[in-house]
Amino acid sequence: MLALIYYCVAIGLVNGELHMRYFNWAEPDGATSGFVDTSRITIENSLERLTAVRAELKSYNVTAYIVPTSDAHGSSSLSPADARREWLSGLSGSSGTLVVTDNEALLWTDGRYFTQFEMQVDTTLWTLMRQGIDLSIDQWLTANMAPNSVVGVDPTLYTRSAWIPLQTALEAGNVTLKAIAENLVDKARTKIGDPPPDRPNNPLIPLTREFTGRSSSEKIAELSKQIQSVGASALVLTALDDIAYTLNLRGSDVLFNPVFFSYLIIKDVPAPNNVILFWGEGGLHTNISTHLQSEELEIQTRNYLDIFEYLSNYSNSLPDDSTIWLTSDASQAIFLAAESDKVNIRSTLSPVALIKCVKNDVELKGIRNAHIKDAIALIRGLRWVEEQVAAGTNVSEIDVSDKLEELRRSEVDSHGPSFSTIAGAGENGAIIHYRPPREGSRVIGPDDMLLVDSGGQYKDGTTDITRTRHMSGSPSDIQRFMFTNVMKGQISMATVVFPRGTVGHTLDSFARRYLWNLGVSYGHGTGHGLGHFLRVHEGPSWIQAAPSSTDPGIVEKMIFSNEPGYYEVGEYGIRHEDIVEVITVNKDADHVHAQDIIGDFDGAGALGFYTISLVPHQTASLNITLLDDFEIKYLNTYHARVLATIGPILKQRNLTEDYDWLERECAPILRDAAILVKTSPLLILISVVTLWFRA
Structure with a gap:
């Protein structure tokens, strides 16, 4: 995605x-x-x-x-x-x-x-x-x-x-x-009579400590300590998700992103004059003021457009040799406004970006819960499209997108999709950023490989997941071959163990290794961070082939996607994407290598990933003969967890058809059964009898 x-x-x-x-x-x-x-x-x-x-x-x-x-x-x-x-x-x-x-x-x-x-x-x-x-x-x-x-x-x-x-x-x-x-x-x-639309300024959404785990006043206090420690007079935040995170507020000014157009200045002076929000026309609705009071935070507000004049005047009012802290993602215009002969400019990666990429326990619990809700919606949607196509009903790519949005919005605390759903059938699946058109969207056929990359925004977390499924479960040999090699790469990434502090660039090749063996690859990164009811792509850590000079290194409680893919232009696309949580790997960890661990990289700490997405992969599209025993065990264990987690909820809601579909899709892979597809009818009969006697 x-x-x-x-x-x-x-x-x-x-x-x-x-x-x-x-x-x-x-x-x-x-x-x-x-x-x-x-x-x-x-x-x-x-x-x-x-x-x-x-x-x-x-x-x-x-x-x-x-x-x-x-x-x-x-x-x-x-x-x-x-x-x-x-x-x-x-x-x-x-x-x-x-x-x-x-x-x-x-x-x-x-x-x-x-x-x-x-x-x-x-x-x-x-x-x-x-x-x-x-x-x-x-x-x-x-x-x-x-x-x-x-x-x-x-x-x-x-x-x-x-x-x-x-x-x-x-x-x-x-x-x-x-x-x-x-x-x-x-x-x-x-x-030419086609002016740009007005900039949105929609109502703000309060996000309580029940979801955030920390009050906005606590976050401001932490940032104030950092401002003082570097000897700065103020920190200027310009990234919309940094501001939303810091204030425990959300918005809807940018489609799919719960953020609002604003700037934030945090000064080293005592409250209530230390936090200035530039938003809208400078006023706050009563519910937002009440929310901030409940979090023991007092702020000043000014017109959104005042930031440049205010920053210039502020810079010129400071004593000589003062320092203003600007983040490296700030625009040239912000730098020009802040610069004067009297001040020094400190420019670094945003301290908020470094804080928010490591989730607290409440955020982690919420993200896991969001993925349960999201799994229910996606499982229902995938079952629906396959049954519609099998019945000969005309279902288009945009129908899939609409259906998934409908199902996600039916879940508690949903705020809609986290990005524009990619539902690419056949050759459209090879267009990596494909967005089905509202008019003329492709009708999905029984012989199509369908790539669905989608996600949701919930108050307790953001989700992102991709599943690729052949509509009849009978892909061509080459599709099955590539589907399996992409899956092998995803399993390799999902099960890797690495030292604490490893940069994402180091891990990228684990996902590409099986495609590289074939002389092919994919033109996107393997993993991105994930916001907490924020951006679906969150830095500063990325898992990608090119190194990033600002990657702080991977630590516990970070969240990443794991999404290798393969794209045959003009024919089909394949991507398997899960969201994973970074965990400590020791003897007690829920990790496939837990029992093998004998060290912790000389005290650095051993880390791994725990997959929190909970939607089955289409095992019918795998070439099981290409999987080793470890990979089959991984998939069987994962599918058992999916069924054990999502199955009871579907039953409780009386979603019988969805439960039956999930139970079939989570059935364990049996290597003997997989061999049957390559054998003659007589050998199939013999094998079936043999399996029956074994049972």
Whole structure:
């Protein structure tokens, strides 16, 4: 399920190289630009949109203009108000950066979107630049911009960590990188009668300690200690999920993401003047004020748009040699506002990101419970689609998406999907970030392999899971072969033991090893963090092929996805994804290697994963002869746990058909039975009789 994204890495894609060389920093599930109104975004009117933007370039005297996929907070999922790259190019999805000049229009994206580019973008106007293969953005600009050229960009959409390298590269060629406060895409949209929608400012949602495990005042106190320890006067938070986590508030300003547009400043002065929230028009509804009072937190509120002026005035009011702490995911505009001759800027990974990626016990309990609810919804949905297809009923991919949303919303404390459901049948399953269209969605046939990557938002946790199932349970030999090798990689990752502090990059090859043996791989990362009723992709730790310089190392109570895949373009896609919890592995652990443990890596500590997703894999699509005894035992044990956990709930709800389906799908794998499919009818009869006598 695509991502996704570690903020400074995500925005760092604008220079075309930062962690993108191997196409695997982001995951396959649903980081999207929201549900953009695409009725006016067609290949037929691509030239009109591009011409309008080029007119703005002329009026601002810039030679080239960069359009990244971002908002002012470095988000991976965008509101329609910020979906500028999609509006201009037509390419939907989570990754892409545009460069527009008078005679060139280029789109940089990664391997997940090469096929999608050909389908959605006017290739007579736009040139695909394959990240990691073609020139990076800074290389292309350096090679193609004449001396004294000006490259424009909206500084709210670029992190400082991306801005400086690009600026340095351009200056070497006597080219200026210019910050333009007015966004030229927004201006172009308005002039052709298709203005960007208003920025959402929806009501806030209080999240009580029953779900969070810690009050917001406790979190602020911890951050205040860190601010004091580094000698800073204030910490400025700009990432929306950091702010939501810190204040124990949620929102609905970004589709699928329970966050709200805001900035937060925490000062080193005593309360009530130490916490300032920039949100909406600066007021709070009574229920939110009451919630914050119950958490013993007093805050000031100001208009969302006041952040830049306030930060500039604050910086200039500080004593000489003061320090303001900015996170490395903050925009260039935030840095420019905070900088003055009087202050020092401390820039690091967000301390909130480091805190929230390690879940507390209440959060862990909630996430596990959310996955039980989510499993019920997905099991019911998978049973439904298979029975509909078997009965000859026309069921489309969008029907599957709608059904899963309906079933998830029926569960307690549901807040809908955690991303746009990927339901790809047949060849659409090979489009890694596929989103079925509302009109013209593919009808699912009995011979289709169906890849369903979906998730839910619940007050007690966020979920994300992928299951690939052949609709008749009789895939081709090559599909069965690849399905099994992807499964072997997922089991390898699920059962690995590693030293505490290992970075995610080190583990990635465990999931790829069986595909690598075949000379193939997949163009996305193997694992991403998971928020607690927050983003479905949460940093700063990632399990991916490319190393990340800011990976803090894996420790207990982190949450990751485990999602290897294989994609045969034009034919089918396969992905197996579970969510796993990082646990200590010792003799008492619930881990397959617990009894084998004889050390703890010389005191570093032995860690492993515990799978908390609870939906059966389709064993009918496995080639059992390719699995060893360990792998069969793992699957049988997992399916027994799924049935023991979910089965009683289905019975209690009188969901008899769903229970019967689950019981069949969780039946143990018998190697002798698997051999039958490769034998003659006579040998089958002999084997059946033999098995009957054994029983």
